[in-house]
Each structure stands twice: as structure tokens, then as C-alpha cells.
Amino acid sequence: MAFEKILIANRGEIACRVIRTAHSLGYRTVAVYSEADRDARHVALADEAICIGPATVSQSYLDADAIIAAAQKTGADAVHPGYGFLSENSTFAEACEAAGITFIGPPVNAIHLMGSKRLSKIAMQEAGVPCIPGYEGADQTDATLIQEAGRIGLPLMIKASAGGGGRGMRVVTDMSELAEQLRSARAEAKSAFGSDELILERAVMRPRHVEIQVFGDQHGNIIHLGERDCSVQRRHQKVVEEAPSPAVSPALRAEMGAAAVNAARSCKYVGAGTVEFLLAEDGSFYFLEMNTRLQVEHPVTELVTGLDLVAWQIRVARGETLPLTQSQVQLNGHAIEVRLYAEEPSQNFMPQTGPVLTWTPAEGDGIRIDHGLREGSSIGSHYDPMLAKIIAYGDSREDARRRLIRAIEDTVLFGLQDNRRFLAAILRHPVFAAGDATTAFLDSDFGDDPSMATPQASHALYAIAAALLSNQKHASVNAWHSSDHGAQPLILGTGESRQTVMLQRHEHELTALVGDQQFTLNLHFLNSQQAELSVNGVRRCISMLCIGHQLWLDDHGQAHVFTDLTHLPVSAAEGPGSGQLKAPMDGAVIAVRCEPGQQVNRGEVLVVMEAMKMEHSLKASADGVVSSVDVKAGDQVKGKQILLTVEH
Incomplete structure (x- = not known):
């Protein structure tokens, strides 16, 4: 089907990505945006843009009627859904079709089937694709799920049938936790996907997560473009992805690829899709799900194949055959994404x-x-x-x-x-470098890595910060060439840490004393974004930003924010035992599980918040009695807002 203008029904990096290829193919583009995104990059990149509602996703990016109306108003005759939001919503794809708008994605029936983990697993079993034993029945009562969990045994995986990205997913290793985990998974699934239907599976421990990129056209051709290894995950969300997998041999690639193509063929698939598998240590693999959209990690496949998958999506949507046959697909080099x-x-x-x-x-x-x-x-x-x-x-x-x-x-x-x-x-x-990381990597091999602790600024960085803050008003190298030889104390704070730095200004350099360490600093270049300086004779460039009493410094991928406290009034910082439970971010309160006068124990969940599409349980930091509760379910709160107070 021919089309001339593509509306991208998404936001952020994927909207920008689709716009780039659409423009390269000569198409005009339309961006949609919520009121919160009016100044977003994807809005500026598109040829036209239209607001579709408030910041809340249900009133904007998940509002199918608003998006179709935007397409009709701008004359867009095709829609690319990106990933997330409505990309795997069969009702939206059907509505596009009814409105005469080309949906750049698979057929409605394939989206519907593969959008349900329960129905897709049944279909894959019928198609002969290897599947994990579990429960995918229509009876969704707690009693049935608990009974089936007992039959399947531990460890157990709870999954949202309509879900993805780790939302609505829980691992159960103790049957006493099952009822609460079912409740939590249902609530998160309902909020994220509009459906609280669940499936249960026996958990495969320490597997690899390997997925196969498949592509089909409207003429019945289906091929795969190799695999991606997505084993490094946190909360079942992918953190690192690579292609090809260091654990997949050419023979295993052919076997998994054939199973993926078989899965796609069984639902007459068209467009880009991904068939995800768990790869066990013994080389056996099991169907997880099929994502009927472009994946977040598609760039690694593009880099090792030399192909533009968005361009393929557009060409297939306009009725062309696949550009390559299976025998023509070649994988070259290696790509890794974070x-x-x-x-x-x-x-x-x-x-x-x-x-x-x-x-x-x-x-x-x-x-x-x-x-x-x-x-x-x-x-x-x-x-x-x-x-x-x-x-x-x-x-x-x-x-x-x-x-x-x-x-x-x-x-x-x-x-x-x-x-x-x-x-x-x-x-x-070393485990990742050797190519040996499994889905258990972050919890086991990486569990106590220093990168997950509060970052501490080095004494040398304190010295640099003090020197730059003392000259912030001048922003020039000449500011350091002063005749002032008196020692200057600066009190700097970053995070919970405080440090006094003694600066001694000489004719062409500064001496900084931090604790018992002394540093000699020479400034060679300075502007609003970067400083080039020598510390004890070692010259380096450092990215920076100074606003008022605050200085941001980037130390090899870790941003530190220093505040000059020298002339600010002293105030006692609240420690962890202050008794005040504060919101860690902006979000919505979805449950308050205590009341004034109630005795609570350390680690007990007191408030449940929702932010950035995830549930967050906020716990008591110590034993005590709740003295006040300042919020209720449904309240929108700001980061650091006091939610309740516990007296210890």
C-alpha cells in the first residue's frame, strides 16, 4: 500500500530513530506529543507535530482515538508505533486499518495472539516450538493459580500475560510469599497494560536470554537476522544487549533461527518481530514470548548485518518483498548496547x-x-x-x-x-568480559560491585572543585594569576559528604590541602563547559558546569555535584534516623499501609508509590510508631515530599 506521510505514535529516542530513516527514504513525518513533551527533541525533528493530550500516558500516548485524529488532521496516511505504548495493541492496529491508515507493523491477528503470553504459549506448543512447563489457563482465580503453583513447584515465575519489560513479573522462591506476589503482579500488570491476566512458569535458573530477530513480508517470505544476547538484566529488564551471542554456535543459531521462523510462520507474520528464548546451560532452549514490534535493542542487529530495520519495516508495509533471502544474511563483527x-x-x-x-x-x-x-x-x-x-x-x-x-x-x-x-x-x-554472563549475573557475580554503592568523590576531585568554584565568577585562566598569597578555606558538600579544602594561591598555580593530601593545580584552559588543568603534573580535561554555588564535574562517567557551603548558614542534615519517610521521586501514592499510632518494624512496607510505570515499595528504616500520615492513596507527590513520620 502506498503512503506519503508517516505519523510516529511514540516519543523519545525511538521516535527520533524512526524519523531519521523516514526522512532518508523521502517521507514527510508527523510527531505527536503530550503537554509535558512540547519541547522534546522528536517534536523538533519531525516536519509537523501535534499535541495529543496531557502528560498522563492514558490521556496522550495511549489514547488511540487522539492519535488517529492527529493522523487525519495532518494527512498522515501511515503510522509507525515504535515500541511500547500502542505498538502491540491489536485494537489500535485495527482502528488504523478501519481509518484507511497503514499500520507499519504486523497483522492484527498476529499482534492479538502474540500479545497474550497465555494464548501465544498455547499456539507455540501446537506449532512444536519448545516451551517451559507452566500454567496458561483461562481460570484466573487466586485459588486456581495457587493450586497450579503447587503443581509446577518452586522456583516459580509469575508473568503478566499482556506484559513485557519485566513489568508484572515476579520470581517466587517461598510459597508463603505467593499470595502477595500475585497481588503485586496483578496490580502492576493492570496499571501498565490494562490487563491483570497472569501465567505461571517453572523458573529456569541461571539461563541466558537469547532472542532471534525475524522479518516477514506480505508474500509469505520469513527469515531471521541472527540472535541477540540480552542476559544482563535487572528486575527482568534488559541492561546490556549484544549481537551475536557469545554462547551461540553456528549450529545452535541455525536451530534457534529455524524455531523462530516456525513461530512466525505459524501466525502468518509480517514485519519486524522478535522471538525470545531462554537458553539453558545444557544448550536446550525454550520459548518465552514473541514481541510484535521493533525491539529497543535493534541497533546491535543493524550494526552486525549492515541493515536498516526501520527501512525494512517501511518497505514491507508498502508491499515490497524482503530485500534478502536467508542464505544472503551475513553477520560481521560484534555490537554491544547499553x-x-x-x-x-x-x-x-x-x-x-x-x-x-x-x-x-x-x-x-x-x-x-x-x-x-x-x-x-x-x-x-x-x-x-x-x-x-x-x-x-x-x-x-x-x-x-x-x-x-x-x-x-x-x-x-x-x-x-x-x-x-x-x-x-x-x-x-571479568565474567562479562569472558562472555559468561547469565540472567543471574547482576544478582550473583555483580551483587557487591562498588558501582552500586554511593559514589565518593576523591580528594583530588575535591581539590579541582574547590579551585574552580573559587574562580567561578571570572571563568578565565587569568583568574588564577593572582597576587593573593593568603590561604583560603572552602567548605564543599557533595551528597552526604562534607570536606574543607584549604587553597593557597601562588603566582601561576594553586595548592590545595584536602585532609592530609596536598595537590598542586595549574589551569591551562577554562570555559563554561570544560576545564583543562594539571593536578600534580598530570594534565587532563574535565567536563563541568557551574551555576551559582553549585558545580557539576564529570569524573569518567560519574557526575558529582559540589556545593560551596563556605558562606551558607549551617543546618543540621537529617540522617537516616530522622523518622521522616520522603518520596524518592515525583509520582503517585497508590497505597498507604499504616495509620497514626501503629507500631511498625524495620523493613515493613509503609507506602507504595507508582512512578515511571513501576511500583516502588517504601519501607520503614527502623522500628517505631507512626506519629503522622500526610498522604493518602491517589495523591500526586513531589520528590522529597514528606509522606509520613515514624517516631523511634
Whole structure:
């Protein structure tokens, strides 16, 4: 079917990604945006843009009627859904078809079938695709699920039938936790996908997560483009993805590829899809699910095949045959991708909100960064906290790994916390470097890695911060060439730490005393974004941003925020025993599980919040009695807002 203008029914990096290829193929594009995204990058990149509602996803990016109305108003005769939101919604695809709009994706029946983990598993069993034993029945009562869980045995996996991305998924290792885990999985699934239907499966421990990229056209041709290894996961969400998998031999690739093509053929698949498998240590593999859309991690497949998968989607949607046969597909080199998130690893990966003050993505040979960020924009609590994808390609896996570490550490983001230090540490870990990481890697091999602890600024970084803050008003090298020889004390704070730095200014250099360490600093170049200086004779460049009494410094992928406290009034910082339970981010209160006068114990869940499409349980830090509750279910709260107080 011919079309001329493509509306991208999405936001962020994937909207920007689709716009780039659509423009390269000569198509005009339309961006849709919520009120919160009016200044977003994808809005500026498209030829036209139209607001479809408030920030809440149900009133904007999940509002099918608003998106179809936007297409009709702008004359868009095709819709690309990206991933997430309505990309796997068969009702939306059907509505596009009814409105005469080409849906750049698979047929309605395939979306409907594969969008249900329960129905798709039944279909795959009938098609002879290997599946994990479990329960996928229509009876969804708690009594039946508990009975079936007893039959399947532990460890047990609970999954949202309509879900993905780890939402609505729980691992049960103790039957006493089953009822609560079912309740929690149902609630999260209902919120994220509009359906609380669940399936149960026997958990395969320490497997690899390997997925096969498939493609079909309207003429019955279906091929696969090799595999991606997505084993490094946190909370069942992928963190690192690579192609090809270090655990898959050519023979196993052919076997898994044939099973994936068989799965796609069984539902007469058209377009881009991914068949996901669990790969056990003995080489056996089991069907997990089929995603009827473009995957977040599609760039690694593009890099090792040299293909543009979005271009393939568009060509297939307009009726063309696949550009290649199976025998023509070649895999060359290696590619690895990491997901840059607004989150704080040291706080159990709590999502973060805040302004994007500086965004400087790395550049270099073999480096690709897909993102939707603009300086001056703000990251709120309404959407997934993924900010960008950093991808590296090399002739070998080792080349790609080393390039990616450098790209992560050379990317600069100021304004909110992110997970760059955590990502670089994963890539450096000997288990990952050897290609041996399984889905258990982060919990077992990586469980006590320093990158998940609160980052501590080195004494040398304190010295640099003090020197730069003392000259912030001048922003020039000449500011250091002063005749003032008196010692100058500066009190700096970063996070919960405080440090006094004694600065001694000489004719062409500064001496900084931090604790019992002394540093000699020479400044060679300074502007608003970068300082080039020598510390004890070692010259380096450091990215920076100074606003008032605050200075952001990037230390090889870890942003530190220093505050000059020298002339600010002293106030006692509240410690962990203050008794105040505060919201860790902007979000909505969905449950309050205590009341004034109630005795609570350390670790007990007191409030459940929802933010960035995830549930977050907030627990008591110590035993005590609830003295006040300041919020109720349904309240929208801001980060650091007091929710309740416990007297110890």
C-alpha cells in the first residue's frame, strides 16, 4: 500500500530513530506529543507535530482515538508505533486499518495472539516450538493459580500475560510469599497494560536470554537476522544487549533461527518481530514470548548485518518483498548496547527526575548513540526512565566492549543522576568480559560491585572543585594569576559528604590541602563547559558546569555535584534516623499501609508509590510508631515530599 506521510505514535529516542530513516527514504513525518513533551527533541525533528493530550500516558500516548485524529488532521496516511505504548495493541492496529491508515507493523491477528503470553504459549506448543512447563489457563482465580503453583513447584515465575519489560513479573522462591506476589503482579500488570491476566512458569535458573530477530513480508517470505544476547538484566529488564551471542554456535543459531521462523510462520507474520528464548546451560532452549514490534535493542542487529530495520519495516508495509533471502544474511563483527537510565544504582535503582542541564553524547569510530534528549528539557515521572542507548561496534567482541566503555565514560549528562558508572563496571567485570554472563549475573557475580554503592568523590576531585568554584565568577585562566598569597578555606558538600579544602594561591598555580593530601593545580584552559588543568603534573580535561554555588564535574562517567557551603548558614542534615519517610521521586501514592499510632518494624512496607510505570515499595528504616500520615492513596507527590513520620 502506498503512503506519503508517516505519523510516529511514540516519543523519545525511538521516535527520533524512526524519523531519521523516514526522512532518508523521502517521507514527510508527523510527531505527536503530550503537554509535558512540547519541547522534546522528536517534536523538533519531525516536519509537523501535534499535541495529543496531557502528560498522563492514558490521556496522550495511549489514547488511540487522539492519535488517529492527529493522523487525519495532518494527512498522515501511515503510522509507525515504535515500541511500547500502542505498538502491540491489536485494537489500535485495527482502528488504523478501519481509518484507511497503514499500520507499519504486523497483522492484527498476529499482534492479538502474540500479545497474550497465555494464548501465544498455547499456539507455540501446537506449532512444536519448545516451551517451559507452566500454567496458561483461562481460570484466573487466586485459588486456581495457587493450586497450579503447587503443581509446577518452586522456583516459580509469575508473568503478566499482556506484559513485557519485566513489568508484572515476579520470581517466587517461598510459597508463603505467593499470595502477595500475585497481588503485586496483578496490580502492576493492570496499571501498565490494562490487563491483570497472569501465567505461571517453572523458573529456569541461571539461563541466558537469547532472542532471534525475524522479518516477514506480505508474500509469505520469513527469515531471521541472527540472535541477540540480552542476559544482563535487572528486575527482568534488559541492561546490556549484544549481537551475536557469545554462547551461540553456528549450529545452535541455525536451530534457534529455524524455531523462530516456525513461530512466525505459524501466525502468518509480517514485519519486524522478535522471538525470545531462554537458553539453558545444557544448550536446550525454550520459548518465552514473541514481541510484535521493533525491539529497543535493534541497533546491535543493524550494526552486525549492515541493515536498516526501520527501512525494512517501511518497505514491507508498502508491499515490497524482503530485500534478502536467508542464505544472503551475513553477520560481521560484534555490537554491544547499553541502556542509559535516569536512576540511582546506590538507592536500589530508584528512578530520578530533573533537568537536562548538559548533554554531550560521545563520538568516535564504531560509536552510535540513539537518544531523544535536549539540553534545557526536563525528565519527569510520567514515562520510562530510559534516556538513551549507547552502542559500540567492533571487528571483535573485545573491540566493541572496550569502545563502549570509553563511549559511556565520555558521554556527559548533568542535572540528574544516571547509571553510567554502573554500566561501565558491568562491561569491565571479568565474567562479562569472558562472555559468561547469565540472567543471574547482576544478582550473583555483580551483587557487591562498588558501582552500586554511593559514589565518593576523591580528594583530588575535591581539590579541582574547590579551585574552580573559587574562580567561578571570572571563568578565565587569568583568574588564577593572582597576587593573593593568603590561604583560603572552602567548605564543599557533595551528597552526604562534607570536606574543607584549604587553597593557597601562588603566582601561576594553586595548592590545595584536602585532609592530609596536598595537590598542586595549574589551569591551562577554562570555559563554561570544560576545564583543562594539571593536578600534580598530570594534565587532563574535565567536563563541568557551574551555576551559582553549585558545580557539576564529570569524573569518567560519574557526575558529582559540589556545593560551596563556605558562606551558607549551617543546618543540621537529617540522617537516616530522622523518622521522616520522603518520596524518592515525583509520582503517585497508590497505597498507604499504616495509620497514626501503629507500631511498625524495620523493613515493613509503609507506602507504595507508582512512578515511571513501576511500583516502588517504601519501607520503614527502623522500628517505631507512626506519629503522622500526610498522604493518602491517589495523591500526586513531589520528590522529597514528606509522606509520613515514624517516631523511634
